[in-house]
Amino acid sequence: MNTRTAPPGVRHRPHALELAALIVRILAGGLAVALALAALVLLLASGAHAAELQATPLRAAEAGQGTLLLRDADGATRALPTLATEVTIRVSGPLARARVVQTFRNPGSAWLEGIYVFPLPDDAAVDRLRMQIGDRLIEGEVREREDARASFEQARASGRRAALVEQERPNLVTTSVANIAPGAEIRVEIEYQQTLAYELAGDAGRYRLRFPMVVGPRYIPGAPGGERGAGHGSVPPTDQVTDAHRITPPVRHPADGARNPVRLRIELDAGVPLAALDSPYHAVRIEAPHAHRRIVELAAGSTPANRDFELNWTLAAGHAPRVALFVEPGEQLDHALLMLMPPRLMNTQQPLPREVVFVIDTSGSMEGSSIVQARQALALALRRLAPGDRFNVIEFNSVTQALFPDARPASPDNVDAATRWVRSLQARGGTEMAPALAAALDGGEDPARVRQVIFLTDGAVGNEEALFRLIEQRLGDSRLFTVGIGSAPNSHFMRKAAAAGRGSFTYIGKLEEVGERMSALFARLESPVLKGIELAWPDGAEADFWPRRLPDLYAGEPLVVAVALRKATGTLGVSGWGSEARWRTELSLDKAAPGSGLGGLWARRKIDALMDGLRAGVAEDTVRAAVLELALQHRLVSRYTSLVAVDRTPARPSGEGLQGGALPTELPEGWHYEAVFGKLPQGATGLRWNLLAGSLALLACVLLWRLQRRRSAPHPLPFA
Amino acid sequence: MKTSPTCLDCNSQDFLGIECAWPAPGCLGASPRAARLRRWRTPMLRTAFVLALAAAVWQFGQAGYIHAKAWLAQILIGQAWAQTLAGGAQVRPWPWADTWPVDRLRVPAQDVEVYVLAGADGRTIAFGPGLVHGTAQPGETGNSVLGGHRDTHFAFLQWLEDGSELALETPHGEILRYFVAHRAVTDENDLRPLAQPAAGRQLTLVTCWPFDALRAGGPLRYVVTAFEHAADTAQAEGQATRPASPSRAV
Numbered sequence: 001m002n003t004r005t006a007p008p009g010v011r012h013r014p015h016a017l018e019l020a021a022l023i024v025r026i027l028a029g030g031l032a033v034a035l036a037l038a039a040l041v042l043l044l045a046s047g048a049h050a051a052e053l054q055a056t057p058l059r060a061a062e063a064g065q066g067t068l069l070l071r072d073a074d075g076a077t078r079a080l081p082t083l084a085t086e087v088t089i090r091v092s093g094p095l096a097r098a099r100v101v102q103t104f105r106n107p108g109s110a111w112l113e114g115i116y117v118f119p120l121p122d123d124a125a126v127d128r129l130r131m132q133i134g135d136r137l138i139e140g141e142v143r144e145r146e147d148a149r150a151s152f153e154q155a156r157a158s159g160r161r162a163a164l165v166e167q168e169r170p171n172l173v174t175t176s177v178a179n180i181a182p183g184a185e186i187r188v189e190i191e192y193q194q195t196l197a198y199e200l201a202g203d204a205g206r207y208r209l210r211f212p213m214v215v216g217p218r219y220i221p222g223a224p225g226g227e228r229g230a231g232h233g234s235v236p237p238t239d240q241v242t243d244a245h246r247i248t249p250p251v252r253h254p255a256d257g258a259r260n261p262v263r264l265r266i267e268l269d270a271g272v273p274l275a276a277l278d279s280p281y282h283a284v285r286i287e288a289p290h291a292h293r294r295i296v297e298l299a300a301g302s303t304p305a306n307r308d309f310e311l312n313w314t315l316a317a318g319h320a321p322r323v324a325l326f327v328e329p330g331e332q333l334d335h336a337l338l339m340l341m342p343p344r345l346m347n348t349q350q351p352l353p354r355e356v357v358f359v360i361d362t363s364g365s366m367e368g369s370s371i372v373q374a375r376q377a378l379a380l381a382l383r384r385l386a387p388g389d390r391f392n393v394i395e396f397n398s399v400t401q402a403l404f405p406d407a408r409p410a411s412p413d414n415v416d417a418a419t420r421w422v423r424s425l426q427a428r429g430g431t432e433m434a435p436a437l438a439a440a441l442d443g444g445e446d447p448a449r450v451r452q453v454i455f456l457t458d459g460a461v462g463n464e465e466a467l468f469r470l471i472e473q474r475l476g477d478s479r480l481f482t483v484g485i486g487s488a489p490n491s492h493f494m495r496k497a498a499a500a501g502r503g504s505f506t507y508i509g510k511l512e513e514v515g516e517r518m519s520a521l522f523a524r525l526e527s528p529v530l531k532g533i534e535l536a537w538p539d540g541a542e543a544d545f546w547p548r549r550l551p552d553l554y555a556g557e558p559l560v561v562a563v564a565l566r567k568a569t570g571t572l573g574v575s576g577w578g579s580e581a582r583w584r585t586e587l588s589l590d591k592a593a594p595g596s597g598l599g600g601l602w603a604r605r606k607i608d609a610l611m612d613g614l615r616a617g618v619a620e621d622t623v624r625a626a627v628l629e630l631a632l633q634h635r636l637v638s639r640y641t642s643l644v645a646v647d648r649t650p651a652r653p654s655g656e657g658l659q660g661g662a663l664p665t666e667l668p669e670g671w672h673y674e675a676v677f678g679k680l681p682q683g684a685t686g687l688r689w690n691l692l693a694g695s696l697a698l699l700a701c702v703l704l705w706r707l708q709r710r711r712s713a714p715h716p717l718p719f720a
Numbered sequence: 721m722k723t724s725p726t727c728l729d730c731n732s733q734d735f736l737g738i739e740c741a742w743p744a745p746g747c748l749g750a751s752p753r754a755a756r757l758r759r760w761r762t763p764m765l766r767t768a769f770v771l772a773l774a775a776a777v778w779q780f781g782q783a784g785y786i787h788a789k790a791w792l793a794q795i796l797i798g799q800a801w802a803q804t805l806a807g808g809a810q811v812r813p814w815p816w817a818d819t820w821p822v823d824r825l826r827v828p829a830q831d832v833e834v835y836v837l838a839g840a841d842g843r844t845i846a847f848g849p850g851l852v853h854g855t856a857q858p859g860e861t862g863n864s865v866l867g868g869h870r871d872t873h874f875a876f877l878q879w880l881e882d883g884s885e886l887a888l889e890t891p892h893g894e895i896l897r898y899f900v901a902h903r904a905v906t907d908e909n910d911l912r913p914l915a916q917p918a919a920g921r922q923l924t925l926v927t928c929w930p931f932d933a934l935r936a937g938g939p940l941r942y943v944v945t946a947f948e949h950a951a952d953t954a955q956a957e958g959q960a961t962r963p964a965s966p967s968r969a970v
Contacts (some may be wrong), residue, residue: 026722398854429853489949678914681840681867683927684936694779700772708765
């Protein structure tokens with residue numbers, strides 16, 4: 001047969017052809033569908049495009065410019081200087097002196113100014129400013145705030161280089177730098193002194209150093225209004241926060257990358273051998289030149305300024321100091337710093353029944369890792385409740401909601417219900433803290449129970465003073481304990497709210513710490529408190545000590561007092577009330593270690609106390625005069641004084657303009673930008689797409705059906 | 721014998737001629753390979769048909785579900801709203817709901833009446849327009865921002881014009897009248913629609929744009945801004961050109 005003799009390739013061809021025909025058919029069908037789809041999309045899109053142009057010729061252009069300004073630091077119209085920060089902290093025992101060097105660099109071709117809002121430790125006494133231009137160093141001077149600003153503005157306008165450091169909050173500072181030449185840089189050096197947090201955990205003495213790096217975006221309550229003076233922030237002043245425009249720097253979207261690098265070096269001399277040293281949030285490189293000393297640097301060299309740095313060290317067993325006394329002799333007055341650890345009190349009495357109210361911040365700033373930590377901490381705390389306790393849980397964002405109308409017994413059912421409720425909490429909306437505090441603090445007094453309020457928040461609010469006042473007014477016999485959550489909590493709020501609430505504060509910065517820190521807090525809540533502490537200074541010392549109202553001390557907390565006195569000599573008596581017995585001790589002022597910068601620390605504490613007087617109703621003029629005198633004498637930055645450094649000769653030619661402005665800060669790590677700044681709602685369903693896809697699928701059905709019918713018909717034979 | 725390509729064409733008459741003595745085997749269906757192909761073809765086509773039919777049913781079902789959910793939920797929400805007006809607080813329209821009606825929006829000219837829910841996340845606005853968390857509650861001074869789907873509850877936004885009247889009923893039964901001051905298309909990252917007005921009450925309606933886009937999730941938003949009193953409109957136009965001030969929703 002001829003076909004049998006045909007070459008193999010040819011024999012296969014008929015089937016191959018048929019298969020190819022089928023494939024071509026399918027492809028053609030697909031192509032047709034795709035073309036139809038593309039045509040449809042094009043048709044709809046072109047209509048849409050036309051409509052867009054009609055709808056917003058102007059606003060779209062505006063929006064584009066607005067975002068460019070914030071997003072692109074090197075934008076052609078409004079360039080900003082770049083910033084790099086270098087921090088060196090020298091620690092000696094419980095004292096630390098830090099130098100923060102901010103280098104503002106102008107990469108562009110126009111003359112620039114830079115304004116940077118950043119945090120410092122809330123008890124930092126800022127006492128020095130130096131501006132470095134090339135090799136020249138210009139020493140800053142402390143001036144009354146308005147004075148300093150006027151002198152800065154004058155220098156800025158006349159083309160002279162100048163730097164200004166202003167305090168917005170005790171832990172919030174603004175640096176302004178004017179007239180940075182194209183391609184040049186200005187270095188601003190700020191120095192401060194602080195005391196470190198010390199605690200006794202068991203028998204081990206532990207120090208904590210916290211260096212905050214970023215100001216979390218603050219919620220500003222109140223209705224907009226008021227004078228918008230020298231401000232650069234993104235939120236206008238409101239009736240409740242009159243300086244909102246000074247504490248709300250622009251925030252960079254995390255997707256745009258981090259650009260404010262910080263280098264950090266800590267030279268630590270503990271004075272006694274160290275047992276352990278750890279940095280929970282940053283990888284560090286540690287050198288140990290001596291048993292008492294450590295040098296700590298960031299392992300990565302630098303870090304984005306988006307979360308607080310913390311360093312904890314434990315002293316070797318048996319070396320935990322119970323008393324530390326430093327004296328700095330002065331011309332007229334000696335200054336001294338006293339740290340005294342009271343003995344551990346024994347729990348001899350039957351503990352009173354407790355009423356615990358948990359308050360959890362569920363505002364948008366808590367979204368992300370913070371709310372996870374807070375929920376975990378709360379779940380843990382609920383499990384710690386004893387059956388005889390009573391409790392309630394309050395959550396707040398724009399609105400305040402309580403789990404129960406009143407405190408309920410901590411029965412397994414109630415605790416289970418609370419645990420489920422806490423697990424379902426979502427973080428969104430504003431931070432209206434006042435109603436939540438008012439709900440938690442009832443102002444009541446009942447000696448038959450102990451009432452404790454545990455407040456979990458990041459403290460990202462701008463109306464701190466009003467809240468402290470509210471706490472003081474409604475406290476009654478309750479005690480308020482703040483738990484600072486997240487990577488950049490507001491340390492000023494945590495410390496002061498706890499002080500106003502006569503409790504204490506703690507921090508949780510990552511999920512792994514929740515267990516340890518909450519256990520420590522509970523240990524504190526369950527131990528007796530040393531109250532009514534009194535100091536008996538030697539006769540004729542004329543001691544002016546701060547804080548004047550000594551706080552109650554919780555287990556492991558030391559008494560820290562800064563004092564100015566005529567002569568540091570003689571014997572100081574300290575006494576207080578434990579659970580039932582009076583505790584008394586004496587110490588000699590003659591056996592003191594020499595210290596430096598103690599005058600500044602003392603003045604800082606006194607200023608703190610004077611500012612607290614404002615809440616108690618002391619006239620602002622009185623407070624202002626007293627603070628001014630102290631701050632000017634000790635060269636300190638305060639609410640009423642600023643540091644300013646001005647170059648003598650003009651640098652910027654009068655024809656050249658000055659550009660730049662507020663530098664964006666990073667968003668704290670773990671925060672969600674959209675949860676903080678809001679997001680326009682998404683308003684579309686897949687409806688149209690569903691209908692189109694459905695129609696196409698239906699079309700395919702019809703085609704396939706017809707194809708099948710044709711195929712299943714008998715094949716026409718030749719001759720048929 | 722010679723084999724020519726024409727012999728392989730079943731429809732060719734040429735195989736009756738001299739060149740081909742007999743049609744190619746493929747034309748007779750005698751080849752086992754061809755038979756196998758034919759055997760496979762039918763189930764393949766049938767499977768494709770069933771799949772296409774399933775896809776059609778699924779897609780239409782989805783579309784129907786979206787509409788049914790949007791429509792049915794509003795009825796349940798309406799009942800919850802009645803209880804809210806009667807003094808209830810945060811009345812959940814169905815037991816497992818994580819939202820509740822906060823006000824009722826009416827557009828007299830469009831004959832539209834929808835219940836607005838608390839929260840404007842995707843889960844909520846499937847049931848009705850939502851009040852963005854952290855923006856002013858209706859009745860409070862400030863900016864109340866509502867988000868809704870452009871293809872269900874907020875489809876009417878495309879027909880609104882400057883000066884159109886919007887009526888908002890608050891949980892206290894108070895009726896607030898707003899008048900559209902301007903309409904704009906913005907990028908989803910432009911947060912100015914969330915900004916607070918200097919004074920008075922503002923209502924901002926946001927939906928996806930363009931209205932006739934096929935897919936959800938585009939970057940553009942259609943923003944309708946309305947102020948409480950007609951007199952405010954002129955003042956508000958002036959404000960619209962003010963520099964951006966991000967929301968206070970921390």
